[in-house]
Amino acid sequence: GGELERWLNKATDPSVPEENWECIQRFCDQVIADTEGPSLAPRLLAHKIQSPQEVEALHALTVLETCVNNCGERFHNEIAKFRFLNELIKVLSPKYYGTWSSEKVKSRVTEVIFSWTVWFPQEVKIRDAYQMLKKQGIVKEDPKLPEDKILPPPSPRPQNSIFDTDEEKSKLLARLLKSSHSEDLQAANRLIKSMIKEEQEKSAKVSKRVNTISEVSENVKRMDELLENYKRQELSRSDEETLQTLFQRCEKLRPLLFRLASETTDDDEALAEILQANDKLMQVLGRHKQVVAS
Template sequence: MADLLQRFSGNPFSTSVGQRIEQATDPSMTSENWALNMEICDIINDTEDGARDALRAIKKRLQQTAGKNFTVFKLTLTVLETCVKNCGKRFHILVSSKDFVQDLVKLIGPKNDPPAEIQEKVLSLIQSWAEAFHGQPEMQGVSIVYNELRNKGIEFPKSSNEPKVPIYTPQRQSSQTTDVRNITY
C-alpha cells in the first residue's frame, strides 16, 4: 500500500521513465538527446505504468520550469511531442485529457510570460492532437479545449504546407521483421 501511495504522491522522477525524462530535460543539456527520448518511448510502450509515470514526470518538469527556464521547458515539450508520436493509445488517452491540456494552456499564460516560440509550440501541439484524435471519443478532451480556445479568439499557428507526421504507432510484432523496402511513405 505504501508503494502505491508513493507512486501517486511521490517524486515522479523516482520511476525508471521519470529518471530518463529528468536526464533528457536536464538544464545542462544544450540540445535534444534523441536516443534518450526514444528510450523513454520504449519504456512507455513496454511497461504497464510507463504512460502514467511518464506523463506525471513531464507535467512536473513543465510546472517546475514554466516562467523560469524556457530551454528546459522546450526540451520537455520535445520529449512530450516525441512520446505522442511514438507511443500508443494508453499515452494518447492521458495526453488528450481535458485536465492535462488545460494545465498545458495555463503554463503558457501571462503569469509565466513565455516567449512567443513556446506559446506557438504548445498551441501547435494542441491543434495537431485535436486533429489527430478527432473522432475518438476517449480522446476528445483535447478537442474540447482546442475549440474553447478558438471560441475565445486564440489564434493558432498557421499550418505549414508540409505534410504532417501522423500520430500513429503500429503494434509491435516481436517475432516478425518488416522489410523497409515494402513500406510506402
C-alpha cells in the same frame, strides 16, 4: 517511477541545447516497460513543460511528441484527458503561466494541441480544449505546422518495410529533398534518421520475439521430459537442479511474454504465436506445481 524521472531529467537537461535522442528513446522505452508508465509520464512531462527555463520546456515538448509517436494507445488516452490538457493550457493562459512563458514555448504548445486535433479527430476533449483557447482569444489563428511535423503518429497497420509502406513519409521525404531551403533539408535528414532508427528497432523487436518464443518452447519441452521422469521417480540430483533452474527461468519468461504481447499490436500472426507460447508456459508451470507439490 524512479527510472522514468531519471531518463526525463537527462532528456530535458536545460544545460544541453541539443536534443538528446538516446535519452528521449530510453524514456519512451521506460514508459512502455512500466505498467504505470503511461499514466505517470504525462504528469512528469507536464511539470517539465511548465518549467520557467525555456530550453527545458522545449526539450520536454519534444519528448512528449516522441512519446505520442511511440508509446501506444494507453499513452494517447492519458494525454487526451482534461487533466493533462489543462496542464498544457496553463502554459498559454494569462491566468496561470501565460504571462511569463516564452513565446517560443507557447507557440510549440499551441502547435502540439492543434496537431493533435488533426491527428486524433475522434478525441473530443482535445478539440474542445483547442476551441476554448480560440474562443478566449488565447489562440488567434491555427498555427501552420512545420514540414517535419506533418507526420501523424504511425497508424496501427501492418507494415513490411517502413521504407516500402510508409507512403506518406516517402512522399514527404521526396518533397523535402527537392527543396532548396536548408530547413527542409535538415528536416529530410531528421526524417531519414528516424526512419532508419525505426527500421532498426523493428528488426530488433522481431529478433527478440523470435528468440523468446524459441526459448519458451525449448524450456517447456525439457521441463516436460524432466517432469515425466520425476513422476516415475527416475530423477537424478543434478536433473532435479536443472528442473528447478528451468522452473525459475520459465517464471521469468512470463512477464517477458506479457510485455512482448503488449508491444505487438500491429501483427496478428506474431501476437497469436506469443499467446500460444504463453499457454504452453502456463500449462507446464501448472504441471510443475501439481507434480512437484504432490
